[in-house]
Amino acid sequence: MTNFNERLYQAINITVVLGLALLSAIPLVYVISMSLVNEQEWIARGGFILWPNQPTLIAYERLFQGSAVIQALGSTVVRTVLGTSLVLTMTTIAAYVLSKKNLPGRTPMLFFILVTILINGGLIPTYLVVRDLHLLDSIWALIIPGLIDSWSVLVLKQFFENIPDELEESAVIDGAGEFMLMLKIMIPMAAPAMAAIGLFIGVAQWNSWFDALIYLNDPQWHPIQLLIRNMFSSSEIGAQFNNASQHNALNPVNRVSTESLKMALVVIGTLPIMFVYPFLQKHFMKGMYLGAVKG
Template structure:
């Protein structure tokens, strides 16, 4: 039976649609303007008035970005830390969440209090730096991976989801001779794809977007992430000029079409586009996983 909406419902639906349209435009407009500027001739862009479509289309800005070979190493480090860090964090946090979701875990209340304390309080930057130094993590790739293996907040979300899995399934597996690890990997994980995808997206975006740990805990240019590369292009005029100078030396015929502003815009798009492409494939799991985890908690 088709339900006929009242006049009030139609007014409310129209209002919500208009508000969401405005929010969408406000959200997408800066990104679109950045895309347009990155494809516009640099000299022409400096005149202003380039908003909705490139006035003088060119690929020169992107050629300038990718002519610098250091960007490829930065991409490699960022992709490697995103993949390894996300997989490691999901597994490590998931195992902890599974243990905390079991009723027969001894001292579970003490463990939870300790973890919650670390969630709200930290030692600060200097103690963290000294700890990483003593653990020999400074200026190594593993400084990106090991400190991010566990998140209390993500553990709580996963624990809430695992609690919704019927105990009868776990008991049946134990009767069939399955151990805890086999239950976790062959039973719990396949049933938890929505929340795993949500946590993986949380971790993946965090690993891809961060530059602070690369800036503070590494010195080697071979360990810089793509976001640190972007930050240096945007904030360091000398570094931006060196990128532009490398482009001018390698593609002199395109040098006049490049400006510092359009170079920064092209760099911004180049660093954000990969994670934007991945997001739609995980979106359906992302919403479902967060909602189920919160409802069953």
């Protein structure tokens, strides 16, 4: 009877999980499918398509024929790589320093970090600071205001504190200074946590658009997410990419609907960051596990 109950329990769990996974996949399938149809099929099938009958890359061709998408992708990649590297570096240094229990002023510093998690500076004061630092219309306006991630500092500090003191003492006996101790001992030990935090920071950098809207008037550094936002709020995007003189758009087969263009841009803005996860999955899962056990 026990074995039967266990098998029934497992079957119910598998069914529920598969059902939830299917429901979660439907929006992604819809977005990809809608990006692969021309205007003729989109009109014929009523605008809701989960599987295209005649898949075509015409929407992607239209988007990449201009420089806006390529420039936005390049800006987003630069922001994500530069921002993630700098934020993770500064966060790691801050966490390592604060993990030292004999650090003078450690408690007040931790208090101020905790306050920044609960209360931010506000949009207008932050804008005034960015303006007075002459960062407007530069990539640094998107990176420097968030150079330290307070929550990640506390998480990494906990990881450093959980590393056995014997390792640190052995390294000191062998002549290692603070810099070598952090670089050769502490950071490698905290690599799983740093991989998990780096993934969160990278996704946040890739998906950010509001700060670019506020700080950047020059479209040179506009990220792909801001381009998506602008496209979804524009009513002229279809006419722009269906210019008859350039694409023979009088033929319905050569036309692409506004919805397909939007969905294609969503795919372009989503897939690159999704491909990063498999490379960090091993460290990510280990970091989350250690956080759950040690935190």
